[in-house]
Amino acid sequence: MSASQEATKEVEASPSYTVKINASIALKLASIGESSNSITTGPIFGFDGVEDNIISVTHTIAFPTFNSSNSNNNNSADDFFNLRSSNSRFQQDYLNKLETAGYTAHLLGWFICSTGGKYISQSVVESLLQLQDTLRNNKREIPSLLMVYDPSKSRDGFLSLKCFKLSDAFLRTVKSENKFVAKNLIENKLSYKNLLEEMPVIIKSNHLTNLKIQEFDLDYSRDSDTLLIAPSSYENIKASTDQLYDAINHFxxxxxxxxxxxxxxxxxxxxxxxxxxxxxxxxxxxxxxxxxxxxxxxxxxxxxxxxxxxxxxxxxxxxxxxxxxxxxxxxxxxxxxxxxxxxxxxxxx
Incomplete structure (x- = not known):
């Protein structure tokens, strides 16, 4: 059996995982999404192995913003993510502090707070693939994770928090000999629709999080607000349309x-x-x-x-x-x- 066939067999035999996210992480992402008008990213940390096929996300922090003059520029798709060397140092320093504090956390992937579905780029895919290879080299079979939070959807009454991994079809293709030629895409059934694969997510709450939620001021007297079409809705649609225009140009x-x-x-x-x-x-x-x-x-x-x-x-x-x-x-x-x-x-x- 060739090396490429062994790699393909390894990908096909990979188990399915469920991602368990602490409720505090969801609240933190909601806070980040509300306070930022641009795409915000950061590393996510946690562990696996305590429960069968469960990956626990326990800590996260946003990458620092260095250039405030470009904070409203949502189009620098390949500059904001993990390939920036300063961000790599930042996440390693944070991981070292977690280990010093006694937390047995590992880098699991990254989160993206983004409005309008703009979360995939070449730097995102390459960072996930690089981390995936690192995990495999360290004898850890879990996939690298990408958590996506859309604050504009959450304003409409539901939590838009999803978690993705590189699809098995993508991993089979990238490990094959000729990689992304048309023949391999057809044989591995890889298309733009299944580049990433969504993973099941469960949110774990605790007493401290419940106490924090009880502090929120929920005013139920304004029933008409549930039907309010706020200016922010139009701004989100406009921003998404601009993102679509840029994405089509790139396409x-x-x-x-x-x-x-x-x-x-x-x-x-x-x-x-x-x-x-x-x-x-x-x-x-x-x-x-x-x-x-x-x-x-x-x-x-x-x-x-x-x-x-x-x-x-x-x-x-x-x-x-x-x-x-x-x-x-x-x-x-x-x-x-x-x-x-x-x-x-x-x-x-």
Missing amino acids: NHNLGNLNYFQRNLARDISKINKWESKIQQENEEKLKADPRAKVENPDWRKEFKLPPPSSKYEYLIASSAVNNICNSLEVTENIEYVKATGVESSLPL
Whole structure:
């Protein structure tokens, strides 16, 4: 069995996990999401092995913001995440403090607080893959985690907190010999829709968290507020639309690269076909002149070199980003439609 086949078998045999999140983590992410107008990320820490197939998330902290002038720029997708060296040092320093305090926590992955479904980028995928390899090298079979919190959805009355891992289809593809060529994508059934795989999440509460929740001031006297279409809703939709516009531009850029490759490939194949036709014609003329003449059928591979197969890696990520933002916009629009319908039915028309 080859190394790639062993890696594929290992991926297929990986168990399924459930992520258990402390309620304090959910409250902290809600606080971070409410206080920031831009994408906020940070490492998540915890442990596994205490309960079967349970990964416990116990600690988190947001990466520091260094440039306040760009705090409203949501488009620096590959700069805000773990590939920034200062963020790597920051999360390691925090992990060292946890260990000094006696917590047996490990780095499990990262969280993203983002409005409108903008959470996938090349830096996110590569960081998850790098951590996944580190966990495997340390004999830990758990997947690297990506927690996504959408504060705009949570304002509508439900907790939009999801946890993802790299899909088995993606891991099989990245561990195969040719990786992200079209043939491998088809064989491994990998597409932009299953680049990440959602994991089941349970939230564990405790007495301290319950006491904190009881401190919240919940005013039930303003029943009409449940149907209020606040200006923030329009701002969230506008921000999501801007994100979709940027994601489509990125998608079109990658699509242009693929089209350029296809044009070059088609041009080279046309040259090969013409060359083979010329050789065949010359051979036929030789045989007509002398039926016993020796003719050669040279291999075109010695005369021409086709471009290497095009990788669909960046194209997959760009497609997945567009898909996620569109799905988020669809959910938001459905919520606003329900609100508008409720307002309409309450008016004395």
